[in-house]
Amino acid sequence: MSEAPQGYQGFIQSGPDEATYMRGIVLFGENTASYKFALTRALLDLAEQQYTSVTLHELAPHFAGHILRHVRAGKVQGTMRSSVFLDAAQAHLDGQMNLEEFHAVTAQHAFRYVLDLYHRLPGGESSVQFYVQERKPRRLVLTDELLSLSADQRGQLTHETEARWHLVEHAWTQTREGHREARRIAFDSSSEELVLVPWRHQTRKALTKFRPALSGYQKGRCFYCFAEVDLNDTVLSHVDHFFPWSLGFRLTDTDLNGVWNLVLACAECNAGPGGKFDAIPDRRFLERLHRRNSYLIDSHHPLRESLMRETGGSAQERWTFLYRLWERLREWQSRSWNGRPTSGRPF
Ligand SMILES: [Zn+2]
Incomplete structure (x- = not known):
C-alpha cells in the first residue's frame, strides 16, 4: 500500500488551496455546536456580497438566519445542555422575541467562542485564515483568501456545508434521544x-x-x-x-x-x-x-x-x-x- 498520509493530514497536504482549508474546517474541525456551519455560510454570503469587513452587529443577521432555518426543522444544534443563543432562537420561533431582539442576542452571545475556534484544525491552527479579528472596534476583517473564492467554489462549499450540517445535527439528535448505538x-x-x-x-x-x-x-x-x-x-x-x-x-x-x-x-x-x-x-x-x-x-x-x-x-x-x-x-x-x-x- 502506498505511504501517502491518511486521514486529515493527507487531505490538507494534497492540493492545499483556499477551498481545501475551508473544507478542512467544515469536515474535520472540532465542534460542539453548529455555529461553525452557520459561520461558514455567513462568511460565504458576505464574500458574495463583497463585504471586506463587518461588525458583529452586521454579521449577526447572516449568522442568525442560517441557525433559524435549522432550529425550525427541529434538529438538535449542539451537545451542550443549554445555550442563551439557541434558547433565544427558539423563543423567536415561538413568537416570544422579535427579530431585532434576536439579532441583538446573537451579536452578544453567539460569537463568544466560535470566532476564536473557527480556524482550529486537528494538529493546530489552519494556515489559511478567512478573517482577522479586530478588537477596537470589534469587527472581522475578511481576508483575500475568503474573497478570492470563486462563485463556483462558494456554491460547492455552500452545498457541502449544508450536507455536513444535516449529518452532524442528525447525530446530535440521536444522542439526545438516547440512541446509544449508532445506526x-x-x-x-x-x-x-x-x-x-x-x-x-x-x-x-x-x-x-x-x-x-x-x-x-x-x-x-x-x-x-x-x-x-x-x-x-x-x-x-x-x-x-x-x-x-x-x-x-x-x-x-x-x-x-x-x-x-x-x-x-x-x-x-x-x-x-x-x-x-x-x-x-x-x-x-x-x-x-x-x-x-x-x-x-x-x-x-x-x-x-x-x-x-x-x-x-x-x-x-x-x-x-x-x-x-x-x-x-x-x-x-x-x-x-x-x-x-x-x-x-x-x-
Ligand atoms: Zn473523471
Missing part, C-alpha cells in the same frame, strides 16, 4: 440520498442529499480523473459504485451500496468513451478509495460508524477488506480499468 447510514440509489436504515416498524429517514455530502472529501472533483464535477448537474456528475453494482450478486456478505464503495465521478469516467462502466478499477484507484474512506473516518460522526462497521475498525483492517474484495471480484471479472487522462489536481 447504519446507507445510500438510497433511487432518491440519491443518505438514509438512516430503520429499526423494525420505523420508516426510512432521509438525512441529506448524497452528492454534496460526499463531494467535500473529493474536493469537488471526479474520483478518477480529478476534473471538477458540478454537483447540480446530474448528467455530468455521477454517483459511481467503485466495485460495480452488477457484481453484487456474487457477494452474500457485502453490500456494494455502502458509502465506502461510492464515489463521485464525471460522466466521461463513469460511462463515456474509454470509461469505467462495469469494470473493476486498477489497484492505484483501490489505494485512492482507501485514502478517501480514511477522510470520511477522520471526519467523525455519523458516517464514520457505518464505515467502520462495514469495512473494519482499523486502517489495516479496512485496507485488507478492500484488497481481498478486489482480488475476489477479479476472479469473476478480470478486465480492470486503468482510468482516463487526469485533468486537474489530485484531491
Whole structure:
C-alpha cells in the first residue's frame, strides 16, 4: 500500500488551496455546536456580497438566519445542555422575541467562542485564515483568501456545508434521544440520498442529499480523473459504485451500496468513451478509495460508524477488506480499468 498520509493530514497536504482549508474546517474541525456551519455560510454570503469587513452587529443577521432555518426543522444544534443563543432562537420561533431582539442576542452571545475556534484544525491552527479579528472596534476583517473564492467554489462549499450540517445535527439528535448505538447510514440509489436504515416498524429517514455530502472529501472533483464535477448537474456528475453494482450478486456478505464503495465521478469516467462502466478499477484507484474512506473516518460522526462497521475498525483492517474484495471480484471479472487522462489536481 502506498505511504501517502491518511486521514486529515493527507487531505490538507494534497492540493492545499483556499477551498481545501475551508473544507478542512467544515469536515474535520472540532465542534460542539453548529455555529461553525452557520459561520461558514455567513462568511460565504458576505464574500458574495463583497463585504471586506463587518461588525458583529452586521454579521449577526447572516449568522442568525442560517441557525433559524435549522432550529425550525427541529434538529438538535449542539451537545451542550443549554445555550442563551439557541434558547433565544427558539423563543423567536415561538413568537416570544422579535427579530431585532434576536439579532441583538446573537451579536452578544453567539460569537463568544466560535470566532476564536473557527480556524482550529486537528494538529493546530489552519494556515489559511478567512478573517482577522479586530478588537477596537470589534469587527472581522475578511481576508483575500475568503474573497478570492470563486462563485463556483462558494456554491460547492455552500452545498457541502449544508450536507455536513444535516449529518452532524442528525447525530446530535440521536444522542439526545438516547440512541446509544449508532445506526447504519446507507445510500438510497433511487432518491440519491443518505438514509438512516430503520429499526423494525420505523420508516426510512432521509438525512441529506448524497452528492454534496460526499463531494467535500473529493474536493469537488471526479474520483478518477480529478476534473471538477458540478454537483447540480446530474448528467455530468455521477454517483459511481467503485466495485460495480452488477457484481453484487456474487457477494452474500457485502453490500456494494455502502458509502465506502461510492464515489463521485464525471460522466466521461463513469460511462463515456474509454470509461469505467462495469469494470473493476486498477489497484492505484483501490489505494485512492482507501485514502478517501480514511477522510470520511477522520471526519467523525455519523458516517464514520457505518464505515467502520462495514469495512473494519482499523486502517489495516479496512485496507485488507478492500484488497481481498478486489482480488475476489477479479476472479469473476478480470478486465480492470486503468482510468482516463487526469485533468486537474489530485484531491
Ligand atoms: Zn473523471
